[in-house]
Amino acid sequence: MDMIFNIKENILVAELFGELDHHAAGKVREDTDSAMETYGCRDLVFDFTRVTFMDSSGIGVILGRYRKLSAAGGRVAITGCSLTVRNILNMAGVFSLVDYFDTRDEAVNYLNRKEVS
Amino acid sequence: MEKILKVQMEAVLENQGLARAVAAAYASELDPTVEELTEIKTAVSEAFSNAAIHGYPGDMSGSVTMEIATIRPSTIMIKISDQGVGIEDIAQAMEPLFTTDTGDERSGMGFTVMESFTDKIKVDSRPGEGTTVTLIKKLDTYYDF
Numbered sequence: 001m002d003m004i005f006n007i008k009e010n011i012l013v014a015e016l017f018g019e020l021d022h023h024a025a026g027k028v029r030e031d032t033d034s035a036m037e038t039y040g041c042r043d044l045v046f047d048f049t050r051v052t053f054m055d056s057s058g059i060g061v062i063l064g065r066y067r068k069l070s071a072a073g074g075r076v077a078i079t080g081c082s083l084t085v086r087n088i089l090n091m092a093g094v095f096s097l098v099d100y101f102d103t104r105d106e107a108v109n110y111l112n113r114k115e116v117s
Numbered sequence: 118m119e120k121i122l123k124v125q126m127e128a129v130l131e132n133q134g135l136a137r138a139v140a141a142a143y144a145s146e147l148d149p150t151v152e153e154l155t156e157i158k159t160a161v162s163e164a165f166s167n168a169a170i171h172g173y174p175g176d177m178s179g180s181v182t183m184e185i186a187t188i189r190p191s192t193i194m195i196k197i198s199d200q201g202v203g204i205e206d207i208a209q210a211m212e213p214l215f216t217t218d219t220g221d222e223r224s225g226m227g228f229t230v231m232e233s234f235t236d237k238i239k240v241d242s243r244p245g246e247g248t249t250v251t252l253i254k255k256l257d258t259y260y261d262f
């Protein structure tokens with residue numbers, strides 16, 4: 001699975017490409033964590049628009065980042081999930097901890113806004 | 118039972134995508150919807166990764182066997198087995214959020230995903246002997262002859 005990182009102020013936008021399974025999850029975790037550190041970001045947006053497949057490994061990746069970041073006052077948001085991906089994340093109650101947005105801009109705007117208040 | 122396909126793969130996570138692709142190729146011939154195909158791939162992915170990760174922990178090596186058959190018109194059965202460590206308490210293992218692997222960011226949702234994406238799941242396991250997960254999935258037919 002490939003990833004592209006975009007930085008918008010304190011927010012890291014991680015765009016995922018391809019299939020997110022237990023095999024790919026390790027690298028996604030590592031790359032995301034090291035990008036957060038390298039660029040000194042506080043919040044994280046996972047963009048799932050280009051994800052063609054996801055199993056329960058995605059739950060662990062998202063909740064793992066949520067735990068890490070929320071301990072440091074950061075937040076995680078998700079955008080671009082297919083119906084099946086949303087369904088899987090819902091089973092684990094991910095959306096009670098992490099906000100979902102229809103577009104990447106909405107996610108970024110939300111995180112920016114919350115920062116000001 | 119018709120059209121039996123049996124494949125044996127090395128129990129490494131690198132083969133997870135291959136296991137999904139084989140199951141999807143088989144199921145494609147039964148004219149599934151896109152959603153059904155995704156559900157089959159996801160369930161297989163969960164069963165295979167469990168065999169590779171939990172069935173053969175640490176340095177243990179082994180193989181995973183996947184057997185697919187059409188048991189009724191438009192009903193597919195997928196059996197995924199390992200000869201690994203087995204499961205002590207199957208009912209507990211299948212509970213949502215239950216995982217024995219807390220250090221590695223596992224969610225304990227694999228069995229729950231398999232259950233909700235198939236019509237029937239059966240788990241046979243014995244400590245020290247291995248685990249077999251049997252998944253049954255009915256494909257929607259839009260017409261009956």
Ligand SMILES: Nc1ncnc2c1ncn2[C@@H]1O[C@H](COP(=O)(O)OP(=O)(O)OP(=O)(O)O)[C@@H](O)[C@H]1O
Binds near residue numbers: 168201227
């Ligand atoms: N083939 C297997 N051999 C041995 N133990 C297994 C096997 N499959 C599952 N288990 C046990 O059942 C537990 C629950 O499995 P399940 O797939 O639901 O969650 P998980 O694999 O721990 O997490 P996730 O799949 O969400 O990453 C596992 O933690 C493991 O202890």
Ligand SMILES: [Mg+2]
Binds near residue numbers: 056167228
């Ligand atoms: Mg699992």
